[in-house]
Amino acid sequence: MNICVFLSAADLDDRYTGPARDFACLLGKGGHTLVWGGSDVGLMKVVADGVEEAGGRLLGVSVEFLAAKARPGVDEMVVAKDLAERKRLLLEKADAVVIMVGGTGTLDEATEILELKKHGHTEKPVVLLNTAGFYDGLKVQFRRMEDEGFLPRPLTELVFFAEEPAGALAYLEESLGVA
Secondary structure (H helix, E strand, O other), rough: OOOEEEEEOOOOOHHHHHHHHHHHHHHHOOOEEEEEOEEEOHHHHHHHHHHHHHOOOOEEEHHHHHHHEEEEOEEEEEEEHHHHHHHHHHHHOOOOOEEEEHHHHHHHHHHHHHHHOOOOOOOEEEEOHHHHHHOOHHHHHHHHHHHHHOOOOOOHHHHHOOOOHHHHHHHHHOOOOOO
């Protein structure tokens, strides 16, 4: 599978990097390809390192103004002209999406894929990896949106909340029929 991972480029502590590394290792050992923002810094680097070390492929989609931070020596690197094109290319090249911890950029990417799913423009499985309870508040907000009629589809059809890396990958493999 080509698995797009939306995540932070910030340097984070081990409560976030440990589970991210674990997920990356599972992804690589499974023979999957990481599709990510292409940066070689912060959590993005941790995940790319883990996938590469475990034997997976790396497909980066950087953007012109961040090209200096792009990871060298990947299997494939595309440089988009702007953030909108980058998001489009990331989603185009992916079979599934995992949302890891991150800031406003990650949240923007997450809500875009969920909006596409909400309107039936994609059926790609989406997992929100809730490392260390990072997205507990967002989960509450999504449930409120569902309960109060803001979502035309059940939340469970839009996103799967995983608490652990193994559960995230298992859900994706089951959703796409990958053994």
